[in-house]
Amino acid sequence: MPNISVVVPAYNAATTIGETIASVLAQTYADFELIVINDGSQDATLDVVRQFTDELTDELTDERIKVFSYANSGPQKSRNRGIDQALGQYISFVDADDLWTPEKLELQLRALEAQPEASVAYSWVDGIDETNKITRLGQRSTLEGDVFEALLLNNFLGNGSNPLIRTAALRQVGGFDLAILAGQDWDMWLTLATHYGFVVVPRVQVFYRKVSNSTSWSSNLRRQEQGLMQVMAKHLDSRSELTASKHRYLAFCYRYLLFECFEKCPPNFSNGLLSLRFFFKAVYLEPRWWAKRYHLIVTVMIKSIAYLLRFKRYPC
Numbered sequence: 001m002p003n004i005s006v007v008v009p010a011y012n013a014a015t016t017i018g019e020t021i022a023s024v025l026a027q028t029y030a031d032f033e034l035i036v037i038n039d040g041s042q043d044a045t046l047d048v049v050r051q052f053t054d055e056l057t058d059e060l061t062d063e064r065i066k067v068f069s070y071a072n073s074g075p076q077k078s079r080n081r082g083i084d085q086a087l088g089q090y091i092s093f094v095d096a097d098d099l100w101t102p103e104k105l106e107l108q109l110r111a112l113e114a115q116p117e118a119s120v121a122y123s124w125v126d127g128i129d130e131t132n133k134i135t136r137l138g139q140r141s142t143l144e145g146d147v148f149e150a151l152l153l154n155n156f157l158g159n160g161s162n163p164l165i166r167t168a169a170l171r172q173v174g175g176f177d178l179a180i181l182a183g184q185d186w187d188m189w190l191t192l193a194t195h196y197g198f199v200v201v202p203r204v205q206v207f208y209r210k211v212s213n214s215t216s217w218s219s220n221l222r223r224q225e226q227g228l229m230q231v232m233a234k235h236l237d238s239r240s241e242l243t244a245s246k247h248r249y250l251a252f253c254y255r256y257l258l259f260e261c262f263e264k265c266p267p268n269f270s271n272g273l274l275s276l277r278f279f280f281k282a283v284y285l286e287p288r289w290w291a292k293r294y295h296l297i298v299t300v301m302i303k304s305i306a307y308l309l310r311f312k313r314y315p316c
Contacts (some may be wrong), residue, residue, distance in 0.1 A: 004091070006035065027105045035085050036067050077079055104123065113291045118196065123162060128208065157186075190235050248286055
């Protein structure tokens with residue numbers, strides 16, 4: 001019986017999943033199973049996974065690798081299927097385009113064993129591009145214990161490939177919420193934080209690959225907006241004592257969407273309007289946050305106007 005189950009949800013991930021699997025197999029802690037959930041891929045994803053098989057026997061060269069294929073139903077359903085298949089006492093998820101450092105599982109497991117009252121161990125995350133070049137330094141949070149309110153204000157875990165979680169805790173909260181349109185990993189961390197303590201490994205151990213399709217990113221942001229509002233409603237409604245601070249939490253979401261718009265959306269008129277909508281929502285919800293950030297306000301306005309003046313329309 002493996003001690004840790006690593007779940008890799010994969011959909012049309014042929015260009016990256018080989019590297020992801022290799023980074024898992026390179027872990028200094030070896031007592032794990034690697035569960036690949038093939039979510040109806042139409043490309044060569046399974047062929048890449050078969051690169052880890054013996055050509056003579058057609059069996060996986062590493063018996064820790066297990067592959068399950070289903071019709072396409074989305075990453076959250078795939079993660080839940082991975083939870084159902086998991087045999088380990090701990091579970092960690094890694095998206096099929098992200099990477100881990102070799103000591104990721106070992107140090108997170110050590111952190112959880114040192115604090116048995118905690119059920120989630122997380123590390124620091126940096127962003128990378130398609131060439132594995134670091135493009136963004138992530139947050140360096142050191143928060144531990146009851147992190148619910150801090151996590152509600154800021155998803156400092158970064159992405160879904162980060163934490164190591166006690167399997168019993170994941171099953172107790174019922175897995176990932178399929179009704180959430182976007183921000184499902186954040187929703188899961190908040191759900192866990194409602195009931196369980198967190199512990200941190202203060203070093204970069206996860207590399208989050210974020211390569212956008214510029215022609216569709218603005219529509220992706222609109223979906224993210226809907227999903228983030230679902231997450232806020234779900235968790236604020238469960239904590240009546242936080243109702244008075246509701247605007248502050250919503251403002252964080254709109255600042256995040258604003259900065260994502262500038263980073264990922266191509267400059268055109270419709271995206272200029274989108275950035276202004278996010279900006280005015282953020283200001284309306286928490287004007288004090290902007291009160292002494294004059295330089296940032298000027299920067300946002302200049303960028304939005306620059307977008308508006310690009311009248312060429314891109315499909316979104």
